[in-house]
Amino acid sequence: MKRVALFTHRACLEHDPGAGHPECPERLRAILAALDHPDFVALLREQAPEASFEQLTAVHPAGYVQAMFDLAPPEGELIALDADTYVNGASVEAARRAAGGVIAGVDAVMEGWADAAFAAVRPPGHHAEPTRAMGFCVFASVAVAAQHARKRWGLRRIAVVDFDVHHGNGTQDIFARDPDLFYASSHQLPCYPGTGASSEHGVARNVVNLPLSPGAGSMQFREAWEYIGLPALEAFAPELLLVSAGFDAHRADPLAQLRLDTLDYGWITDRLLAVADAGCGGRVVSALEGGYDLEALAASTALHVRRLMRL
Secondary structure (H helix, E strand, O other), rough: OOOEEEOOOOOHHOOOOOOOOOOOOHHHHHHHHHHHHHHOOEEEHHHHOOOOOHHHOOOOOOOHHHHHOOOOOOOOOEEEEEOOOOOOOOOOHHHHHHHHHHHHHHHHHHHHOOEEEOOOOOOOOOOOOOOEEEEOOOOEEEEEEHHHHHHHHHHOEEEEEEEEOOHHHHHHHHHHHOOEEEEEEEEEEOOOOOOOOOOOOOOOOOOEEEOOOOOOHHHHHHHHHHHHHHHHHHOOOOEEEEEEEOOEOOOOOOOOOEEHHHHHHHHHHHHHHHHHHHHHOOEEEEEEEOOHHHHHHHHHHHHHHHHHHOO
């Protein structure tokens, strides 16, 4: 069994974008309930810290970060940041702790007291662009953690793998112009946000998009990763692997039309761990992104964490 650190925080439950919104607090409650199973007694359970202003401005301009910090919705009211992204009085702290949880995961694996980490946090982050919130996301948590890994730990080559059903346009935008950052994503296309064509390569073919048609299932998903995504990741030879772990490509999910099974998330986790074991000392830090059917989300996340623990 491997030592896996779990980072979360109560503030991530208090972020509430409103009645009927799919990115609801119940998502995280379902995951935490699943991780209360005896299988997970060995998890190293930690509080997600708040990302600092300086950590966030490694990705986002200072003016944007300050504008987010200054948001103060009246009690019981919401502020719309875009057509899909709403914040209440707890949301900015939650977004800071979402980024901080991934940062703390990087520190845990680099310090060596954990072999891998999972940040059970919300709001998600992979749609957030440097200067705007979108798609339920406020800060680009995984990209912020990548820059932290560079600044604090002196790493140069960092990879993000994203298997959320929606393309992580924010992460791609941040990574595409830096040849030492790698981004690979499988996602439904056409689908929100409309980016992620296979022709989008980045400055040094450091972006690998694996678009899947509506209705695609396990076979197409596994073939895309086996023959394109994973070989490109291996060739990049990262020093650290970050995972944007969205579970909304599941066949039960209401927001898209891919047809993955829970077991597919165990398969991709195993394959990513094999790459990390061979190339970067097994250092893997995963962060929750999407997933909106509560039962499928809880089961898929639990299997993902079991695999990180090598159970």
